[in-house]
Amino acid sequence: xxxxxxxxxxxxxxxxxxxxxxxxxxxxxxxxxxxxxxxxxxxxxxxxxxxxxxxxxxxxxxxxxxxxxxxxxxxxxxxxxxxxxxxxxxxxxxxxxxxxxxxxxxxxxxxxxxxxxxxxxxxxxxxxxxxxxxxxxxxxxxxxxxx
Numbered sequence: 001x002x003x004x005x006x007x008x009x010x011x012x013x014x015x016x017x018x019x020x021x022x023x024x025x026x027x028x029x030x031x032x033x034x035x036x037x038x039x040x041x042x043x044x045x046x047x048x049x050x051x052x053x054x055x056x057x058x059x060x061x062x063x064x065x066x067x068x069x070x071x072x073x074x075x076x077x078x079x080x081x082x083x084x085x086x087x088x089x090x091x092x093x094x095x096x097x098x099x100x101x102x103x104x105x106x107x108x109x110x111x112x113x114x115x116x117x118x119x120x121x122x123x124x125x126x127x128x129x130x131x132x133x134x135x136x137x138x139x140x141x142x143x144x145x146x147x
Contacts, residue, residue, distance in 0.1 A: 003128060004098050004142075007135030010120070013096040017055060021140065022062050022118060026131055030121035032078065032090075036060075037108035040089055045069075051089055053108055056117055078107055081114075095124070097139045102128075 011021040040053035051073040056063040076090045088107040095104045104124050111117055125131065132138075 001127065003130050005132050005135070005138060006097075006125075006129045007138050008131070008133045009116070009136045010097065011137050011140040012118070012120070014093055015096060015101075016093045017068055018064055018066055019055070019062055023116065024118035024120050025116035026120050026125070028122055028125065028131055030119055031123055032076070032121045033104060033106045033124050034078075034088075034109040034111065034119040034121070035106045036111035036114075036117040037089075040108050051091065053089070053091075057112060060117060076107060078109075080109075098142050 006026060008026050010024055010026060012024050013020045014022065036056055038054045038057055040051065043050050043052050048071060050069050050071055052067060052069050054065060054067060058065070070091055073089055073091045075087050077085050078088050079085055088109055090105055090107050092103050092105050094101050106118075111119070
């Protein structure tokens with residue numbers, strides 16, 4: 001499989017969550033992907049356990065306020081950027097980059113104090129991408145060049 005070169009920041013789309021061309025920081029030091037989650041709770045609806053959540057902060061330009069529900073979720077212990085272990089919810093969704101779609105796991109995290117709402121880790125990058133830290137938004141430039 002051909003590996004695409006990506007930059008230190010990339011535009012990705014998360015179509016199942018209604019997010020198009022949102023900026024994500026590429027972090028080869030992180031194992032998993034993380035996305036800022038404003039609100040999350042477990043609920044039982046019609047006898048089924050669901051995870052219900054909202055992504056991004058209301059101030060974010062792509063914030064929709066949309067409530068997302070999923071049956072497919074787990075919890076995972078993750079070391080945060082300060083080295084502290086925390087329990088986070090983990091969900092799967094489709095990511096689109098370079099006109100290719102693939103399923104990817106994200107942990108839901110409070111990233112309100114971070115500059116980037118989305119972090120892309122090694123688990124998603126492995127086997128798909130090479131990182132050129134001098135570049136940014138190569139997936140967006142690819143789309144423009146292709147048209």
